[in-house]
Amino acid sequence: MYDVIIIGAGPAGLSAATTSANEGLNVLVIDEYMKAGGRLLGQLYEEPDGTYWNGIKESNHLYEQARRSGAEIKLRNSVHNIEKSGDVWLVYTERATYETSHLLLATGAAESPLPVPGWTLPGVMSVGAAQVMTNVHRVKPGKRGVIIGVNPLAAVIASELQMAGVEVAALTLPQMNGLNEEAANPKQVMNQLLHVAHMAPSALIRQGSKWMKPSIMQQLGITFYPKSGFKMWGIPVHLRKAVTEILGDEKVAAVKLATVKPNGDVIEGTEEIITCDFVCIAGGLYPLTELAAVAGCPFYLVEELGGYVPLHNERMETALDGLYVAGNITGIEGAKIAIAQGVTAGLTMASNHGVPGLEARIDQSIKEIEHTRDSAPFHFHPDVKKGKQIVQEKWEEMMKAEQPL
Amino acid sequence: MNQQDFLVCRCEEVTYNELMETASRNGCTARELKLRTRAGMGYCGGRTCRPLVQQITKKLEQAPHTRVTLKYQPPVRPISFGVLGGGEE
Ligand SMILES: Cc1cc2nc3c(=O)[nH]c(=O)nc-3n(C[C@H](O)[C@H](O)[C@H](O)COP(=O)(O)OP(=O)(O)OC[C@H]3O[C@@H](n4cnc5c(N)ncnc54)[C@H](O)[C@@H]3O)c2cc1C
Secondary structure, eight states: OEEEEEEOOSHHHHHHHHHHHHTTOOEEEEOSSSSTTGGGTTOEEEOTTSOEEEHHHHHHHHHHHHHHTTOEEEOSOOEEEEEEETTEEEEEESSOEEEEEEEEEOOOEEEOOOOOTTTTSTTEEEHHHHHIIIIISOOOSOSEEEEESOSHHHHHHHHHHHHTTOEEEEEEEEOOOTTOHHHHOHHHHHHHHHTTGGGOOOHHHHHHHHHOOSHHHHHHHHHSSOTTOEEETTEEEEEEEEEEEEEOSSSOOEEEEEEBOTTSOBOTTOOEEEEOSEEEEOOOEEEOOHHHHHHTOOEEEEGGGTEEEEOBOTTOBBSSTTEEEOGGGGSOOOHHHHHHHHHHHHHHHHHHTTOOSOHHHHHHHHHHHHHHHHTOSOOSSTTHHHHHHHHHHHHHHHHHHHSOO | OOOOOOEEETTTTEEHHHHHHHHHHHTOOHHHHHHHHOTTOSTTOSTTTHHHHHHHHHHHHTOOSSSOSSOOOSOSSOOOHHHHTTSOO
8 A cells, every 4th residue: 555656657656656755655657668657758859948858858857866765666567447435546557456455547648640541551650659769869860751741849859850860841731621620720830830939940930920920811821822842950940831641651661642722621732752761740749548438537628738638726636536636637738837836736745645744835836837837939739828717717616516405 | 631540539549530430420429429439438448539539429429518518537646446445555
């Protein structure tokens, strides 16, 4: 029987482990991957101040900290079910069933696919898989790749591939179909990009973002968007071209690219072939909530946070006694915010377990999350703060409805 | 331009056209579309195609904000019968 079990050894889970173990709690962390660090492991980018954020280093640091605090960490073990029995949470894993009073879900995010014809060929992978191969395992996914899906994550990973000596032939849209409307609509994609434009080292986009805010200007922007695309870190970014098919006999050999109208319709006769030996699909991220759903948590759909999130309060408590959430399961954001949320969850669990005098630190840690969010160099969704507010409101509504009059 | 067909659910080999036709013929909810075609009901438990099945029915269904349209059920990872039954691996 543990005081605390944490599912997920990403930045949120590891920081919660350190925090609660330092308060004297008996803590177990479980993760299915072979290394601790979660999605932080693959991250490698330049901060606005010119220093590098090296995910492997940061992960090792968080892992060592957690180990020193006395938390037990078990890797290579998947949790397939959780269940409450009386006052105890049961955690079912491949190897054993564990028991705990406080259970934290820090399972992070998953990638959405953007299927196009040919996407089941060997050599097609999610953009996150290419990131992990390159930055964590140091294996090149190929010599020359095409990335389907134009969004912040795709751009970041394109630059990482390039740093590793892998050529990225293009970032481009998928042909519009019933599965991908937003990601295939040039105007909507342009809209999204304008919010991260300050990151792009291209004068066109950086300057353009100032005057393209009103929506008529956006329509003009996409109509006159250069058909040859613009370059970001030397990589062609196409918003007026879309992949209609991935080609190859036994594995990826090329993609077929066509010019599209501003509404995403393909212009016939404009097809061209771009050779490549791998293709990445970048369909965006959504919170990985399967275990919260199995447990019976109330949810709310918040587009600004990437999808359905389990309702929770600022202290990271869910509506179910003894069940907590932290990190990307509460909405898609960067790793520093996940770390800050882990601290709050760790303190809340310690306080609920009977450690006295933590209130001021909990309040302080909640402010720290806000502060980290405000100083983040970019957001996966521009309206993430509004999304957080919606969750807060829905939580309060639910609490009021439950209060006996 | 005609949309060429392709697989959406790889475990159960359900194609795009099959899903789109089933959805428009029956005005399906996500759950009904899944049950009719078996998309998302294979070995991986819908870990890849779940969001796609939901996307197809999104407009028809007016996605309810308060509950997940496709129910999650344990086990959420593929495991052996031995593990599931609590026996030896
Ligand atoms: C592919 C991908 C790329 C990303 N790239 C960036 C980036 O470049 N920059 C950036 O700022 N953010 C990026 N993110 C966002 C990223 O999610 C956050 O930066 C941060 O890592 C979230 O931390 P977390 O602790 O919430 O989750 P994660 O870091 O995702 O950790 C969750 C952990 O839970 C484990 N887990 C999940 N389910 C189970 C289960 N059932 N049983 C056992 N273990 C389980 C996973 O193995 C994982 O190790 C990326 C996310 C993804 C999915």
